[in-house]
Amino acid sequence: MKIKVCGMKYPENITAVARLQPDYMGFILWEKSPRYFRGSRAALPESLEKVGVFVDASLEEIIEKTEALSLDLVQLHGSESPEFCSRLLEALKIVERQRHKVDAKIKIIKAIGVGKAFPFEDLRGYEDVVDYFLFDTKGPLPGGNGYSFNWELLNSYTLKTPFFLSGGIGLKDTEKLKAFLKSPLASQCHAIDVNSAFESEPGEKKSKELDTFIKQLKL
Numbered sequence: 001m002k003i004k005v006c007g008m009k010y011p012e013n014i015t016a017v018a019r020l021q022p023d024y025m026g027f028i029l030w031e032k033s034p035r036y037f038r039g040s041r042a043a044l045p046e047s048l049e050k051v052g053v054f055v056d057a058s059l060e061e062i063i064e065k066t067e068a069l070s071l072d073l074v075q076l077h078g079s080e081s082p083e084f085c086s087r088l089l090e091a092l093k094i095v096e097r098q099r100h101k102v103d104a105k106i107k108i109i110k111a112i113g114v115g116k117a118f119p120f121e122d123l124r125g126y127e128d129v130v131d132y133f134l135f136d137t138k139g140p141l142p143g144g145n146g147y148s149f150n151w152e153l154l155n156s157y158t159l160k161t162p163f164f165l166s167g168g169i170g171l172k173d174t175e176k177l178k179a180f181l182k183s184p185l186a187s188q189c190h191a192i193d194v195n196s197a198f199e200s201e202p203g204e205k206k207s208k209e210l211d212t213f214i215k216q217l218k219l
């Protein structure tokens, strides 16, 4: 199972967490977040897939940051419509052509806030224009709320788009996660996303706890 560590902020901490070799590292590019990433490309690890997290940003801003930070994936964490995703998909193709990489596709993740119930069928319009969904817990903030939703709701997820499972996931959840990953609920689960449950302060991850978590999940 792949793992994404989101909300990285400080260069030394980025280096320490990169050594644990998660599959993805996420950088919050929304200024109102306490995890807002102000750094440059030099602070980012070459070896991992880099995800830029945006909240209702303009197409121009997303493209500019994707180029400047050499992002591999773009995560949309606001109320971006399928039409917006479609325009972004086309705009990213121009960036892809300028890169000299074998797999230059810049992927799009659409984050979805899940509440007590969720009409997953309503996501059908995104199917052809995003690569992944990220199912997060609906809360007062666009992301990083720190608590989980009822994963049983995924029983009614019948779309083909793979998803990241997110929302308050921490060390306390490893057994529950292992059971989830063996169940039909996880048939489309591509990765587990973690954030605030591993922090000593917003943006600063506890690398020892993350190391334990990654080892337990990769067993």
Ligand SMILES: O=C(O)c1ccccc1NCC(=O)[C@H](O)[C@H](O)COP(=O)(O)O
Pocket: 006, 007, 026, 028, 030, 033, 034, 035, 053, 055, 077, 136, 141, 142, 143, 144, 145, 146, 147, 166, 167, 168, 169, 193, 194, 195, 196, 197
């Ligand atoms: O983490 C933030 O501060 C944040 C702010 C605005 C939009 C998205 C944000 N985080 C995106 C993520 O992918 C988080 O990992 C996800 O929301 C889960 O966070 P948590 O509940 O703390 O595990």
